[in-house]
Amino acid sequence: MHYEIRELKDHVGEIVDVRGWLYNRRGSGKILFLQVRDGTGTVQAVMGKNDVSEAEFNIGKGLGNESSVIVTAEVKTEPRSPIGVELHVKKLNVLQDVKDYPIQISEDVPNIDWLLDRRHLWVRSKVPHAILKVRSEVVQAIREFYYQRGFVLYDAPIFTPASCEGVSTLFEVPYFDEKAYLTQSGQLYGETGAMAFGKVVVFGPTFRAEKSKTRRHLTEFWMVEPEVAFLELDGIMDLAEDQVRYVVTRALDKCKEELKILERDTSILERVAERFPRVSYGEMQGVLQKLKADFAASGDEKLVKLSGDILKNGLGDDLGAADETAVGIHYKRPVMIHRYPSEVKAFYMKRDPADPNFVLCVDVIAPEGVGEVIGGGQRADDLKYLEEQVIKHKIPPETIDWYLDLRRFGSVPHGGFGMGVERCVQWITGCEHVRETIPFPRTIYRTKP
Amino acid sequence: MHYEIRELKDHVGEIVDVRGWLYNRRGSGKILFLQVRDGTGTVQAVMGKNDVSEAEFNIGKGLGNESSVIVTAEVKTEPRSPIGVELHVKKLNVLQDVKDYPIQISEDVPNIDWLLDRRHLWVRSKVPHAILKVRSEVVQAIREFYYQRGFVLYDAPIFTPASCEGVSTLFEVPYFDEKAYLTQSGQLYGETGAMAFGKVVVFGPTFRAEKSKTRRHLTEFWMVEPEVAFLELDGIMDLAEDQVRYVVTRALDKCKEELKILERDTSILERVAERFPRVSYGEMQGVLQKLKADFAASGDEKLVKLSGDILKNGLGDDLGAADETAVGIHYKRPVMIHRYPSEVKAFYMKRDPADPNFVLCVDVIAPEGVGEVIGGGQRADDLKYLEEQVIKHKIPPETIDWYLDLRRFGSVPHGGFGMGVERCVQWITGCEHVRETIPFPRTIYRTKP
Numbered sequence: 001m002h003y004e005i006r007e008l009k010d011h012v013g014e015i016v017d018v019r020g021w022l023y024n025r026r027g028s029g030k031i032l033f034l035q036v037r038d039g040t041g042t043v044q045a046v047m048g049k050n051d052v053s054e055a056e057f058n059i060g061k062g063l064g065n066e067s068s069v070i071v072t073a074e075v076k077t078e079p080r081s082p083i084g085v086e087l088h089v090k091k092l093n094v095l096q097d098v099k100d101y102p103i104q105i106s107e108d109v110p111n112i113d114w115l116l117d118r119r120h121l122w123v124r125s126k127v128p129h130a131i132l133k134v135r136s137e138v139v140q141a142i143r144e145f146y147y148q149r150g151f152v153l154y155d156a157p158i159f160t161p162a163s164c165e166g167v168s169t170l171f172e173v174p175y176f177d178e179k180a181y182l183t184q185s186g187q188l189y190g191e192t193g194a195m196a197f198g199k200v201v202v203f204g205p206t207f208r209a210e211k212s213k214t215r216r217h218l219t220e221f222w223m224v225e226p227e228v229a230f231l232e233l234d235g236i237m238d239l240a241e242d243q244v245r246y247v248v249t250r251a252l253d254k255c256k257e258e259l260k261i262l263e264r265d266t267s268i269l270e271r272v273a274e275r276f277p278r279v280s281y282g283e284m285q286g287v288l289q290k291l292k293a294d295f296a297a298s299g300d301e302k303l304v305k306l307s308g309d310i311l312k313n314g315l316g317d318d319l320g321a322a323d324e325t326a327v328g329i330h331y332k333r334p335v336m337i338h339r340y341p342s343e344v345k346a347f348y349m350k351r352d353p354a355d356p357n358f359v360l361c362v363d364v365i366a367p368e369g370v371g372e373v374i375g376g377g378q379r380a381d382d383l384k385y386l387e388e389q390v391i392k393h394k395i396p397p398e399t400i401d402w403y404l405d406l407r408r409f410g411s412v413p414h415g416g417f418g419m420g421v422e423r424c425v426q427w428i429t430g431c432e433h434v435r436e437t438i439p440f441p442r443t444i445y446r447t448k449p
Numbered sequence: 450m451h452y453e454i455r456e457l458k459d460h461v462g463e464i465v466d467v468r469g470w471l472y473n474r475r476g477s478g479k480i481l482f483l484q485v486r487d488g489t490g491t492v493q494a495v496m497g498k499n500d501v502s503e504a505e506f507n508i509g510k511g512l513g514n515e516s517s518v519i520v521t522a523e524v525k526t527e528p529r530s531p532i533g534v535e536l537h538v539k540k541l542n543v544l545q546d547v548k549d550y551p552i553q554i555s556e557d558v559p560n561i562d563w564l565l566d567r568r569h570l571w572v573r574s575k576v577p578h579a580i581l582k583v584r585s586e587v588v589q590a591i592r593e594f595y596y597q598r599g600f601v602l603y604d605a606p607i608f609t610p611a612s613c614e615g616v617s618t619l620f621e622v623p624y625f626d627e628k629a630y631l632t633q634s635g636q637l638y639g640e641t642g643a644m645a646f647g648k649v650v651v652f653g654p655t656f657r658a659e660k661s662k663t664r665r666h667l668t669e670f671w672m673v674e675p676e677v678a679f680l681e682l683d684g685i686m687d688l689a690e691d692q693v694r695y696v697v698t699r700a701l702d703k704c705k706e707e708l709k710i711l712e713r714d715t716s717i718l719e720r721v722a723e724r725f726p727r728v729s730y731g732e733m734q735g736v737l738q739k740l741k742a743d744f745a746a747s748g749d750e751k752l753v754k755l756s757g758d759i760l761k762n763g764l765g766d767d768l769g770a771a772d773e774t775a776v777g778i779h780y781k782r783p784v785m786i787h788r789y790p791s792e793v794k795a796f797y798m799k800r801d802p803a804d805p806n807f808v809l810c811v812d813v814i815a816p817e818g819v820g821e822v823i824g825g826g827q828r829a830d831d832l833k834y835l836e837e838q839v840i841k842h843k844i845p846p847e848t849i850d851w852y853l854d855l856r857r858f859g860s861v862p863h864g865g866f867g868m869g870v871e872r873c874v875q876w877i878t879g880c881e882h883v884r885e886t887i888p889f890p891r892t893i894y895r896t897k898p
Contacts, residue, residue: 004599004647019679021644021859039647039678040599068859096860120641120851121858129645136602143592150453150489153585157889158607158654158669161897173622173631175668176658180896182622189889192569195470196578198453198488204654205607209625219624220607229488230451230468402569402898409570410470410517411545440606440638447629448610449851
């Protein structure tokens with residue numbers, strides 16, 4: 001009977017088949033310890049010289065990593081095993097004996113570009129394997145969060161007629177005899193769905209021709225974008241907070257093993273249980289000025305260095321990476337910064353009636369240096385205002401007229417946000433570079449394998 | 450207190466706020482019947498002349514469709530209502546009075562291209578609304594089906610270095626100073642995941658530069674592609690059958706209202722509960738010859754016409770649309786056709802050891818004229834064989850060498866399939882054209898809105 005390794009603890013005493021790959025091997029003379037993985041876990045298979053035929057033992061002795069095998073063995077309790085059991089081999093069936101698997105199990109990480117060239121194999125190694133399992137859980141958690149709340153999934157198109165986030169990062173595609181552009185965000189389409197279904201969620205890949213080579217950017221990344229009719233800024237912040245809390249809590253619950261493999265200190269992640277501070281952009285400028293001074297005076301080399309970059313963009317500008325890092329260090333949990341100056345935000349944002357120099361937007365800043373994971377807010381719902389913005393931002397009217405129809409035919413207050421899946425996974429897993437959070441990352445220099 | 454329309458039946462006797470849009474209106478002199486929709490349902494709001502102020506009544510009298518409103522009203526039981534309740538209006542708050550909504554509620558369907566030009570509004574109408582709700586449920590059902598069975602979600606890249614389904618339908622994208630291609634299928638990437646995680650599912654948009662204008666084709670469509678290590682053809686057929694049964698059963702259960710709106714006769718859909726016939730390509734050739742003769746002799750005009758196109762491609766060729774339609778008429782449930790001739794199938798398919806002229810593949814044909822919804826099978830796992838195929842199919846070796854690594858380093862029997870989400874939704878909803886099954890369809894002539 002075949003079982004997955006994750007199921008073995010329920011089959012102690014039984015003779016089972018385990019099908020997988022040799023992850024590692026030690027021992028030699030009279031006893032071999034084969035680490036076998038099957039994608040659901042890793043188990044130690046103990047093979048004594050007298051347990052199997054001499055031929056099988058000799059094959060086992062020379063077996064290379066990533067050889068494919070079917071092991072017939074008895075499941076025995078083993079308290080020292082992370083999965084509580086080990087295998088005592090009765091029969092070793094080698095499907096392919098691999099001699100020269102290129103990726104070594106070792107503490108020294110080779111060049112990441114070398115590994116990314118071998119991403120199709122590297123995903124088998126413990127760290128990328130754990131990160132991608134967290135990604136899988138995070139995406140499912142997001143899907144269930146919205147489904148349970150009655151949101152309708154509303155897939156936005158990938159081919160679009162125009163930009164909504166700035167033409168400098170648009171990918172243009174020859175489309176038969178015309179041109180099309182790869183979507184940068186599904187938001188404008190999501191708004192059409194909110195007017196039809198009340199609450200929708202767009203969730204798909206988005207594209208930015210990012211020339212920057214920072215550890216935060218990919219040219220292709222997945223974004224979840226809820227959009228809700230009759231929802232105003234406070235409600236949008238509630239939704240964003242609930243969603244982040246749900247996803248992080250679920251990953252902490254379901255991905256314990258993976259986070260252990262990743263040696264992730266989860267103490268800050270666990271603070272999502274607390275209410276996220278909601279700080280206006282105006283208030284945050286004061287906080288940052290204070291942090292700049294405090295960090296400079298702290299004597300901590302890292303903080304002193306960081307302080308030099310805080311508010312580098314200047315008071316009144318958009319926040320920079322250092323500002324976001326400082327916010328995370330200070331609050332030690334996600335922070336919602338709302339009501340930015342209108343000039344640093346997109347044309348479709350609604351002005352704050354209390355002070356029209358600001359817009360009813362919100363960014364969620366994740367701590368631990370990850371930075372912005374969510375951006376969103378309330379959308380301008382007045383036709384005349386949007387028409388002015390279209391002119392002011394020099395948006396070709398024929399590309400946006402359909403969007404203005406939403407303000408001609410039953411306009412209502414509404415809003416939503418976008419969360420980058422990779423940034424979220426990066427925070428949860430604590431990995432250095434957003435490249436590691438997607439099976440096949442695409443950057444300015446990489447479209448392979 | 451605000452409630453969604455779907456919740457109203459639990460609030461009989463209460464005064465509630467309903468926020469939404471005027472779907473339709475009748476009455477005039479002393480009483481108005483306002484059909485209000487909010488995306489979760491439609492409710493009739495009855496407004497007597499004496500229930501509200503004269504100004505409110507007069508506004509209501511002239512209110513145009515798709516005006517945005519907040520209705521304050523008492524919820525009353527109404528057995529004739531499809532949702533069991535209606536509203537008795539106390540106050541009508543009109544956010545925007547719309548006078549010239551372009552889409553009429555009418556039996557006569559205008560030109561579908563005219564409607565697709567207004568897709569951003571058309572999604573509010575009953576039929577597209579119902580179809581897209583079914584789509585949302587279908588996608589969630591698929592996600593849960595795989596999640597519950599321990600599959601890891603493994604997103605394949607959209608930017609790829611080369612083709613895997615034929616270069617004639619590739620979209621090429623200028624990628625900084627290089628070129629990239631939009632993915633036609635995530636399968637080859639899914640195979641890397643199967644070797645790392647055992648069972649993975651790829652689920653994302655795929656692209657084909659289809660010049661054909663048939664009702665079955667889109668340039669952009671969503672595909673779910675499970676891939677499993679150590680799974681052979683019979684197991685692949687089991688998985689495909691289980692998945693189709695799960696998804697259709699769930700849609701029948703959760704989308705009763707939508708299928709009613711669509712006037713869908715569900716009798717054939719309900720037959721997914723029965724085992725799907727598994728017929729080899731060789732056996733099917735005989736069945737088709739018999740059907741050709743039977744249909745020609747039937748006297749039924751439609752069948753006689755169809756019979757002329759059966760086996761039009763010739764014996765031994767791939768099946769055509771008429772063949773698939775005939776199969777559906779004959780079996781009246783999904784049919785699995787396995788073991789096609791190798792020359793009509795892709796290079797990566799495994800030959801049948803019992804007869805190497807055939808490959809271990811399976812197509813699932815949906816009845817009611819929908820045709821192929823699933824294609825898949827067991828993958829060739831022998832390095833030498835695949836190397837020969839690469840040469841035979843003139844695939845540039847540098848674009849496929851990474852894939853051959855999967856046969857160099859721990860090759861195992863494995864397989865999977867791809868199901869087009871839009872075809873599946875087309876079948877469940879019974880809609881004529883696959884265009885209607887996605888919020889913003891993309892075809893050779895359409896990238897807007």
